[in-house]
Amino acid sequence: MxxxxxxxxxxxxxxxxxxxxxxxxxxxxxxxxxxxxxxxxxxxxxxxxxxxxxxxxxxxxxxxxxxxxxxxxxxxxxxxxxxxxxxxxxxxxxxxxxxxxxxxxxxxxxxxxxxxxxxxxxxxxxxxxxxxxxxxxxxxxxxxxxxxxxxxxxxxxxxxxxxxxxxxxxxxxxxxxxxxxxxxxxxxxxxxxxxxTPISREFQYLDSLLSNRDSIQEIKIFNAQDYIIKKSASLFLKKSKEELNYLKxxxxxxxxxxxxxxxxxxxxxxxxxxxxxxxxxxxxxxxxxxxxxxxxxxxxxxxxxxxxxxxxxxxxxxxxxxxxYFEDKTYIKGNSNTVSFPEFKDQGIKITNLSFVYPYSNRKVLSDVSLDIHPGETIAIVGENGSGKSTLIKCLMGLYPIMDGDILFEGISIKTIDELELLKNITVLFQNFTKYNLTLKENILLNDSLKENDIEKFQDVIRLSGVKDFYKKLEEGAETRLGKLFLDGEELSGGQWQKVAIARALFKKGELFILDEPTAALDPRSEYDIFKKFKMMTENKTTIFVTHRMTATKLADQIVVMKNGKIIEKGNHNELMMKKGEYYKLYKMQNKLLEENYSYPIT
CATH class of the missing domain: 1.20.1560.10 (ABC transporter type 1, transmembrane domain)
Known part of the structure; x- marks a missing residue:
């Protein structure tokens, strides 16, 4: 044009x-x-x-x-x-x-x-x-x-x-x-x-590190402020020299x-x-x-x-x-992305021969992954960091295009399902969830109005998520602004923020619930309690939780063990323990660490 x-x-x-x-x-x-x-x-x-x-x-x-x-x-x-x-x-x-x-x-x-x-x-x-x-x-x-x-x-x-x-x-x-x-x-x-533009972005990033409430604490602890200031000044001088040369x-x-x-x-x-x-x-x-x-x-x-x-x-x-008008030609869409998301009845989710390489990269992150998830089943995906767990979840959500293999929901390819329908019916709680500097109510609803028929549900998710433990201590209750970005904000602990994020996930309706290591900052017993309550709240719903800890894997109907982008083991807790494979090794190792650090084994 x-x-x-x-x-x-x-x-x-x-x-x-x-x-x-x-x-x-x-x-x-x-x-x-x-x-x-x-x-x-x-x-x-x-x-x-x-x-x-x-x-x-x-x-x-x-x-x-x-x-x-x-x-x-x-x-x-x-x-x-x-x-x-x-x-x-x-x-x-x-x-x-x-x-x-x-x-x-x-x-x-x-x-x-x-x-x-x-x-x-x-x-x-x-x-x-x-x-x-x-x-x-x-x-x-x-x-x-x-x-x-x-x-x-x-x-x-x-x-x-x-x-x-x-x-x-x-x-x-x-x-x-x-x-x-x-x-x-x-x-x-x-x-x-x-x-x-890239230089300006890096300069702004370095500048923001020195004014960000969270990053400045770590920078001071590691005495890195002089290095950050020096690096920022170097970029500024380089940028200014080029601008002055043009101006001259x-x-x-x-x-x-x-x-x-x-x-x-x-x-x-x-x-x-x-x-x-x-x-x-x-x-x-x-x-x-x-x-x-x-x-x-x-x-x-x-x-x-x-x-x-x-x-x-x-x-x-x-x-x-x-x-x-930006559109990346490598973004592959189906011929018809207008199919509604199906209700899980018989077939559930079927992943067939899924392989994945992140865009603008050559390294294969998932390799020939196949998995059947039945309707209403609770799946635990475990494995060490970098095993491909979170990438598999992103593909399930449709956040990344599938090049090799397919994901079927009740026999319907993800490539043909309307994107908004897909996101509407999948609820995900990520490890790096967003801390919204909004009111508690807005953090849970991501809206500013609570419908009359949702009031009871709102109270339920506050109770089940553990938000109720600190909810009444807040000066203005559900209308209290969270975070310290604004003058009237109330700061929460890491664990409290996670409970708010879990409440947000519980409040949203959907056919599929996914927890992608959202409880990493909690102690193992609290993590187990959260998973247990989440399972109760999502009863009869298909649920997947991703973790590298074995605290709550016994709650799962099926455990999937991943390593180097592949599924290497599948089965329930007892079956995998009898195999004495990768799951057995991870379970025993973490059990020993918990006994040493928390004085109790995995529940």
Whole structure:
């Protein structure tokens, strides 16, 4: 898609958001384009009248008062139109900021999870993070400025040609280099921003480490603040050096251009003086034309700047649209992703010969995984870190595209199920769950309203998750804001945050419940209690819990042992203990550690 199409789409979008802004802006530009030539005509008449007054003497006549009054009105209108334009532009910017942020946030939220493994997508998102409305609106404003300046320069050109055709040529030639210089540096500015995006992201990350409540504690403990500051400063200096180098080249070019413009102005004035001395030009006309030359040069400079700037701004506009249209061709979708998620009745979940490689990587994380999960069954997936447990869960959720093998829900391929349906019917509690700096109620509901028929359920999940243990101690109960990001927040312990996250998972309805090591920060007995309560709450529902600890595996109908991306053992607790394989080794090893550290074995 070329720049013209992006510009046309932007114009259509603005027209849809605020037609009044477009109509008013065009009208104001037309009037604004006519005013300068009227000012020059009035200036000539003013000088002519003053000359006559000096030659003939006598009182000031009415025409002079009329000219002065007209100039006051014109100059006031010119200033007033600028203020009105600024007000209108400010109003549309607010509207656009809201609408574009909504579009970008929707794109970010609805993008496949693996897009966030793509540095290009992340950098793209970062580049378009700030001043989106300005980036979107500036090309349109520049286009309107071009329209206004063309009206003005056309009227001045006619005046200059009528005086002497060389005057128009001098003005035109003196500003032609401006267009090419502005265009060159506009492109360089965009390319510099694009090149510096990864550096800027790293700098911002390091900067955030020193202002983040959690990270600063560890940095101080390890006495790493000097290293982080030094590394951050190094990136800043590198970035600043490149920006200053660009700035030096640009300002040097601008200085030479101004010298050329002033030289051209002197030539034009000399031509006018020659015409005055040869009686071909009146003094009043000389002053008016001199003013016209200066204004023509300024407007031609503005036009050159407008044309080059609009091309530079089109790079930013293109960047924004490319983000909104971003699609990785390697993201494979089924032919029809409109099938509803089925209710588990007979077949449940069937994973067949599933192999997986993370996007932008060559290492196989899952290899030929096959597994049957019956409806209502509780499955425990165990294994050491890096065995592929969490990756298998991400594939089950549809967060990553399946290249080899398939996952069937009641015989229906995951590749054909509607993504929203899939996410709606699967409830997952991750190890690195999000701590929302919202109220307790909002943390559990991820909403701000509790329906009347959900009040009893809300109370149940608070009780079963263990939130009730500290719920009543909170100053405003369910309306207490959690976290210390805001002034009125109440901080929770790691275990309390996990109980809130578990309550959130319990409250959501779904056909499949997954716990991906959510209790890693809890002691083994508390972990067992949580799994037990979760199993009670999800009775008759298909449940999968992932862990590298054996605390609650006895609660599972089937235990799946993973190692190096493969399933190496399957069965219930007693069956696997009798095999004396990998599960047996892990169980015995952890049992010994628990006896040493907690004075009790695995439950």
């Amino acid at each position: 070329n720049n013209v199409n992006y510009f046309y789409q932007a114009a259509q979008f603005v027209w849809r958001i605020d037609k009044g802004w477009v109509i008013n802006s065009v009208f104001l530009r037309i009037i604004g384009g006519i005013i300068p030539i009227l000012g020059v005509v009035l200036l000539e008449k003013l000088v002519k009248n003053v000359q006559q007054l000096l030659l003939n003497g006598g009182p000031i006549h009415k025409e002079l008062y009329f000219i002065l009054a007209s100039q006051i009105i014109i100059f006031s209108l010119q200033a007033g139109f600028v203020n009105i334009n600024n007000l209108l532009d400010g109003k549309i910017e607010i509207k656009l900021e809201y609408e574009i942020n909504k579009l970008v946030n929707t794109k970010a939220a609805n993008s496949p999870a693996y897009y966030y493994d793509n540095p290009d997508f992340y950098n793209h998102l970062e580049r378009t993070k700030y001043s989106r409305s300005q980036q979107f609106l500036n090309p349109l404003i520049n286009f309107l400025d071009i329209f206004q300046n063309l009206i003005t320069v056309s009227s001045f050109t006619i005046l200059l040609i009528n005086t002497h055709w060389l005057l128009a040529i001098i003005c035109l030639v003196s500003v032609m280099p401006v267009y090419f210089i502005e265009r060159k540096f506009g492109l360089k500015q965009f390319l510099l921003l694009k090149y510096q 080249k640009r300002e040097t070019s601008y200085f030479l251009l101004k010298f050329l413009n002033n030289f051209a102005l002197v030539i034009g004035v000399l031509l006018l003086i020659t015409m005055v001395t040869s009686k071909k030009l009146a003094l009043s006309t000389f002053i008016a034309v001199f003013q016209a030359i200066r204004e023509t040069q300024t407007i031609l400079l503005n036009l050159s700047n407008n044309f080059s700037t609009i091309q530079s701004q089109m790079h930013f506009l293109k960047d924004l649209f490319e983000l909104l």
